[in-house]
Amino acid sequence: MEGTDKKCNDTRERLIQAAGEVFAQRGFKGATVREISRCANANIAAVNYHFGDKEELYYEVLKNSLSSVMKKYPPDLGVTPESTPEERLHAFIRSLLFRVLDESRPTWHARLMAREIAEPTAALDQLIENILGPLYGYLTVVVKQLISDEANDELVHNCIFSIMGQCLFYHNSRHVISKLYHKKFGPEVIERLSTHIMRFSIGAIRDLGILDTKSAKV
Amino acid sequence: MEGTDKKCNDTRERLIQAAGEVFAQRGFKGATVREISRCANANIAAVNYHFGDKEELYYEVLKNSLSSVMKKYPPDLGVTPESTPEERLHAFIRSLLFRVLDESRPTWHARLMAREIAEPTAALDQLIENILGPLYGYLTVVVKQLISDEANDELVHNCIFSIMGQCLFYHNSRHVISKLYHKKFGPEVIERLSTHIMRFSIGAIRDLGILDTKSAKV
DNA sequence: GCATGATTAAAACATTTGTTTGAAACAGTC
DNA sequence: GACTGTTTCAAACAAATGTTTTAATCATGC
Numbered sequence: 001m002e003g004t005d006k007k008c009n010d011t012r013e014r015l016i017q018a019a020g021e022v023f024a025q026r027g028f029k030g031a032t033v034r035e036i037s038r039c040a041n042a043n044i045a046a047v048n049y050h051f052g053d054k055e056e057l058y059y060e061v062l063k064n065s066l067s068s069v070m071k072k073y074p075p076d077l078g079v080t081p082e083s084t085p086e087e088r089l090h091a092f093i094r095s096l097l098f099r100v101l102d103e104s105r106p107t108w109h110a111r112l113m114a115r116e117i118a119e120p121t122a123a124l125d126q127l128i129e130n131i132l133g134p135l136y137g138y139l140t141v142v143v144k145q146l147i148s149d150e151a152n153d154e155l156v157h158n159c160i161f162s163i164m165g166q167c168l169f170y171h172n173s174r175h176v177i178s179k180l181y182h183k184k185f186g187p188e189v190i191e192r193l194s195t196h197i198m199r200f201s202i203g204a205i206r207d208l209g210i211l212d213t214k215s216a217k218v
Numbered sequence: 219m220e221g222t223d224k225k226c227n228d229t230r231e232r233l234i235q236a237a238g239e240v241f242a243q244r245g246f247k248g249a250t251v252r253e254i255s256r257c258a259n260a261n262i263a264a265v266n267y268h269f270g271d272k273e274e275l276y277y278e279v280l281k282n283s284l285s286s287v288m289k290k291y292p293p294d295l296g297v298t299p300e301s302t303p304e305e306r307l308h309a310f311i312r313s314l315l316f317r318v319l320d321e322s323r324p325t326w327h328a329r330l331m332a333r334e335i336a337e338p339t340a341a342l343d344q345l346i347e348n349i350l351g352p353l354y355g356y357l358t359v360v361v362k363q364l365i366s367d368e369a370n371d372e373l374v375h376n377c378i379f380s381i382m383g384q385c386l387f388y389h390n391s392r393h394v395i396s397k398l399y400h401k402k403f404g405p406e407v408i409e410r411l412s413t414h415i416m417r418f419s420i421g422a423i424r425d426l427g428i429l430d431t432k433s434a435k436v
Numbered sequence: 437g438c439a440t441g442a443t444t445a446a447a448a449c450a451t452t453t454g455t456t457t458g459a460a461a462c463a464g465t466c
Numbered sequence: 467g468a469c470t471g472t473t474t475c476a477a478a479c480a481a482a483t484g485t486t487t488t489a490a491t492c493a494t495g496c
Contacts, residue, residue: 011473027337030247033454043475048455050473118336119245120393128397136398157399158414162384164391169383172390175338179346180354181375196376203425204418229443251484261445266485268443437496444491452483461474466467 012050014040017106019047019061024108027115028058062112062123066131069109073099075138085145086202092139093167093201094194100171101185114171136160146202147209159205166197230268232258235324237265237279242326245333246276280330280341284349287327291317293356303363304420310357311385311419312412318389319403332389354378364420365427377423384415 018039022031033047033054040046051057079091100110116127139160144151147159170177170185170193177183185193236258240249251265251272258264269275297309318328334345357378362369365377388395388403388411395401403411 027245027247029245032452034452043473044454045456045475046473054454114336117394118332118390124393124397128394132394133398154410155414158411159418161387161391161395162415162418165384165387166380167383168387168390169379172336172386173382175342176335176346176350177379179342180351192372193376196373197380199426200377200380200422204422207421207424208414208417250482252482261443262484263445263486264443272484439496440494442491442493445489447487447489449486450484453481454479455481456479457477459475459477461472463470463472465470 011040011042011046015042015046015050015057016061016064018042019057020065020106020108020112023058023061024111024115028055028121033057058121059123059126062116062127065109065112066127069099069113070131073102075135085142086198088142089146089163089201090194090198092142093163093197094191096164096167097170097190097194097197098187100168101174101190102187103185104187110171114168118172136164139163143205146205151209155208159201159208162204163197163201166200229258229260229264233260233264233268233275234279234282236260237275238283238324238326238330241276241279242329242333246273246339276339277341277344280334280345283327283330284345287317287331288349291320293353303360304416306360307364307381307419308412308416310360311381311415312409314382314385315388315408315412315415316405318386319392319408320405321403322405328389332386336390354382357381361423364423369427373426377419377426380422381415381419384418 015036019031019036022036022039025031026035031054034044036057037044037046047054047057051060073095075092075095076088077091077095079088083091100114102110113127113131116124117132140156143156143159143163147156174185183189233254237249237254240254240257243249244253249272252262254275255262255264265272265275269278291313293310293313294306295309295313297306301309318332320328331345331349334342335350358374361374361377361381365374392403401407
């Protein structure tokens with residue numbers, strides 16, 4: 001009836017869920033195993049028994065979170081290999097926005113990842129290898145198609161950073177946005193945002209692509 | 219010879235400097251008054267004597283940091299009221315990038331502010347009122363001039379978010395960028411980045427402005 | 437020189453926190 | 467039902483941390 005289905009008695013699983021919430025809310029240092037245990041209806045010793053120590057639990061939570069969130073919103077959600085680069089970019093942006101903004105489901109995945117990106121622990125390498133690397137790679141291919149296949153690397157990198165930056169901003173600065181503009185991010189707002197970022201970026205890339213091919217010709 | 223000039227013996231001042239470094243590096247929770255005191259060559263009791271408690275010291279550090287960094291890189295650095303909107307936007311972006319990326323000077327200001335933005339304490343309101351509010355306001359004016367004075371508010375907001383997002387990305391994701399692309403942000407790289415973001419945004423805004431005025435005509 | 441107030445110093449205090457311990461409860465097997 | 471390995475529990479431990487205390491030191495005005 002509330003999150004955990006069918007009275008799942010597996011303490012280990014409950015600990016991971018609870019730890020996700022608490023780590024996301026308070027950070028690794030701020031989270032206490034006592035609070036985690038209490039939220040999971042488990043004994044204080046449960047964390048050490050099942051995971052060895054707090055840090056190992058954190059890794060487990062992060063790993064768990066990653067696969068789950070990428071499964072729900074894959075970068076090519078709703079497009080096929082036959083789609084145009086524009087459609088693929090739009091899909092990428094849309095997925096990314098939903099991944100980091102959707103508050104209608106266990107919300108700690110995005111916050112946890114943002115935390116790890118902003119202030120990495122030793123787990124960042126794993127995060128890059130499994131998630132961020134492929135993600136940036138995918139976007140690179142799409143952007144290269146949009147500009148031209150011989151576009152110089154620096155321009156391509158700058159463009160994918162511009163796109164990623166626009167999307168992630170709404171998560172990183174959400175408290176400021178909410179205080180300054182009283183904006184909330186429901187699904188329909190996210191849709192409009194994704195359209196905006198897509199148009200903004202396509203327009204920009206077209207311009208820069210023209211500049212680039214011109215300078216390449218010189 | 220090293221940061222503090224003329225053997226400034228004021229313990230209070232040394233504490234603020236040291237606390238800035240430590241808070242930026244470890245976060246509020248992770249920073250210990252013992253480490254701060256040690257870095258400041260002060261006694262453990264000094265923090266409580268001079269500031270009451272750890273939290274009050276944090277507020278003081280934040281306040282101090284804000285005024286200092288905005289003084290060094292004001293948003294209209296190098297432009298006059300007669301400059302074109304394009305020039306003003308470029309100056310804004312350049313300043314913002316230097317503000318968050320310049321590692322050649324006491325570097326904790328930006329990290330401290332990023333921390334507060336990503337996970338606010340009670341001090342965020344003050345930060346918004348004194349710094350972020352005016353900053354966003356200034357950018358809004360510039361962007362409005364670029365699109366058209368009757369541009370609809372949502373479009374303008376989305377555009378300033380797109381610009382802020384592109385800039386802040388390089389700070390928030392610096393560890394990922396560094397691991398994926400082995401990029402370091404020296405002054406000349408920052409200059410090139412600011413030019414890229416300026417072009418990217420101007421191109422995009424032009425396009426969207428045309429769309430906007432067309433739809434406004436309908 | 438000394439009295440006064442501000443500052444510093446070292447030690448101690450009270451909590452909090454991650455972890456360990458040892459016994460109890462449980463589950464499955466023969 | 468006794469044995470075995472696993473899981474849970476309450477209590478305790480050791481280290482760390484913010485804060486307080488009490489005395490010493492310093493600076494300044496008389």
